[in-house]
Amino acid sequence: MPFGDMFYAxxxxxxxxxxxxxALQAGYGTDAAQFAGGRxxxxxxxxxxxxxxxxxxxxxxxxxxxxxxxxVSSTVHQYNVRTEAGADYQFLTAGEGGEANATDxxxxxxxxxxxxxxxxxxxxxxxxxxxxxxxxxAAEKMAGTLTILxxxxxxxxxxxxxxxxTEYDGLIKVITDNRGKxxxxxxxxLRGRSIGTAGRRFFDEPAERIYQAGGDCNILYFPPxxxxxxxxxxxxxxxxxxxxMSLKPDGxxxxxxxxxxxxxxxxxxxxxxxxxxxxxxxxxxxxTEASGNVQTRSAAPTAALAAQAGVSGSLxLAAQAGxxxxxxxxxxxxxxxxxxxxxxxxxxxxxxAVITITPSPxxxxxxxxxxxSEKDGSNLMEMKRxxxxxxxxxxxxxxxxxxxxxxxxxxxxxxxRLQTILEFYQLIPLHYRPLYxxxxxxxxxxxxxxxxxxxxxxxxxxxxKNIQYRGGLVY
Numbered sequence: 001m002p003f004g005d006m007f008y009a010x011x012x013x014x015x016x017x018x019x020x021x022x023a024l025q026a027g028y029g030t031d032a033a034q035f036a037g038g039r040x041x042x043x044x045x046x047x048x049x050x051x052x053x054x055x056x057x058x059x060x061x062x063x064x065x066x067x068x069x070x071x072v073s074s075t076v077h078q079y080n081v082r083t084e085a086g087a088d089y090q091f092l093t094a095g096e097g098g099e100a101n102a103t104d105x106x107x108x109x110x111x112x113x114x115x116x117x118x119x120x121x122x123x124x125x126x127x128x129x130x131x132x133x134x135x136x137x138a139a140e141k142m143a144g145t146l147t148i149l150x151x152x153x154x155x156x157x158x159x160x161x162x163x164x165x166t167e168y169d170g171l172i173k174v175i176t177d178n179r180g181k182x183x184x185x186x187x188x189x190l191r192g193r194s195i196g197t198a199g200r201r202f203f204d205e206p207a208e209r210i211y212q213a214g215g216d217c218n219i220l221y222f223p224p225x226x227x228x229x230x231x232x233x234x235x236x237x238x239x240x241x242x243x244x245m246s247l248k249p250d251g252x253x254x255x256x257x258x259x260x261x262x263x264x265x266x267x268x269x270x271x272x273x274x275x276x277x278x279x280x281x282x283x284x285x286x287x288t289e290a291s292g293n294v295q296t297r298s299a300a301p302t303a304a305l306a307a308q309a310g311v312s313g314s315l316x317l318a319a320q321a322g323x324x325x326x327x328x329x330x331x332x333x334x335x336x337x338x339x340x341x342x343x344x345x346x347x348x349x350x351x352x353a354v355i356t357i358t359p360s361p362x363x364x365x366x367x368x369x370x371x372x373s374e375k376d377g378s379n380l381m382e383m384k385r386x387x388x389x390x391x392x393x394x395x396x397x398x399x400x401x402x403x404x405x406x407x408x409x410x411x412x413x414x415x416x417r418l419q420t421i422l423e424f425y426q427l428i429p430l431h432y433r434p435l436y437x438x439x440x441x442x443x444x445x446x447x448x449x450x451x452x453x454x455x456x457x458x459x460x461x462x463x464x465k466n467i468q469y470r471g472g473l474v475y
Contacts (some may be wrong), residue, residue: 011018031465043430061149071161072425114427115168122444144447154281162387163367192475194468195229206412206462207264214462215414220234220272222410227278227400234259284408292335298365302340302358303328304344311352318349322375330365353399372405381406404466407474414460426451
């Protein structure tokens with residue numbers, strides 16, 4: 001660097017000559033391997049590291065392993081989707097030389113916001129010097145990669161931009177919202193029954209709904225607590241009908257039947273084996289706890305209860321009439337708050353419970369987790385997550401008993417029809433971003449992934465909800 005440029009850097013530097021130090025460290029030339037200091041503060045692709053992490057720990061990112069990735073060039077990806085090709089197909093005949101009938105079509109413009117996942121990591125000079133890991137920096141990069149993948153996997157199932165605007169909508173949200181169509185077509189409700197009690201209908205009913213919509217259900221995902229019940233049902237059915245199981249010796253003369261798929265009457269084979277099925281980041285609705293950053297998550301909100309009679313669409317039938325306890329927790333992108341004081345309300349048949357939530361003193365919450373007990377009980381578990389009503393001083397929610405606390409969900413997907421149905425829009429691939437070293441003996445950096453999952457044809461997929469699981473509430 002010419003002396004005049006060095007003098008100018010000194011004259012204009014802030015914070016004790018940072019520009020001079022950065023300029024002197026920047027390096028020169030075109031060989032990136034020789035760059036040092038300031039020139040090294042450039043993003044570095046981590047795609048290879050991500051692929052290695054997926055291969056080495058596939059159980060931590062099953063869905064992200066399967067999902068197709070599509071590069072996009074905008075923070076809001078837009079496209080048209082045809083949700084109905086023509087409804088009146090039974091009225092298309094015509095006489096010789098006759099007039100053709102027009103058929104109704106439905107084309108919808110889709111706007112998909114890209115979201116930004118990132119984690120801060122650092123490695124101290126001491127760690128680099130003593131080699132506490134075989135390669136401290138490489139190990140920390142891999143740990144950050146796995147953390148980002150876990151976050152992406154979790155959001156693929158449970159993301160909700162209404163509750164937290166920095167999340168992308170997960171598959172459950174997209175399917176049940178169904179882009180304005182009735183959610184009932186895509187949601188199978190077990191009403192607190194177990195998979196064993198539902199029997200073959202656990203597989204056949206969602207497959208039938210998807211088949212009637214034009215899809216071909218072939219993949220099942222579920223939380224790990226459902227795995228044993230699904231195996232018992234699938235293996236039992238295989239023993240009766242033969243052909244759905246493999247036999248693995250258990251060390252003796254006996255054999256253990258293990259099912260990895262189920263064939264429905266509609267000719268589709270639903271897979272739930274090694275690359276899908278039980279997923280560590282597909283959670284059940286269970287007990288909730290305060291978590292995250294205490295300084296930036298919200299404080300506890302206040303919740304008030306009132307009974308309401310004659311609620312339209314109420315699923316509090318005569319057998320469900322009784323006393324229920326409720327509490328609420330605030331949630332934002334930094335964590336979950338402590339709970340409001342639990343309160344009880346008596347709900348009559350065909351009635352409901354109105355929960356009025358007053359924001360916490362800090363007002364930092366963007367949504368709420370409503371927890372509820374079983375009838376005449378005190379064991380509170382997660383029932384539903386709702387957005388905060390920012391247009392009013394309070395958020396009001398009426399519980400009609402549609403969503404049962406302490407239950408689980410299962411996700412049924414059509415992987416591909418004429419086109420890829422499930423994609424991950426990737427604005428910037430997973431990458432490593434070095435940060436400036438500021439008065440500390442460490443090398444700080446970010447691992448970042450900018451993108452969002454999208455389900456193009458929700459009608460080709462389904463959710464089974466309110467499934468009883470071992471450890472949840474009993475109905």
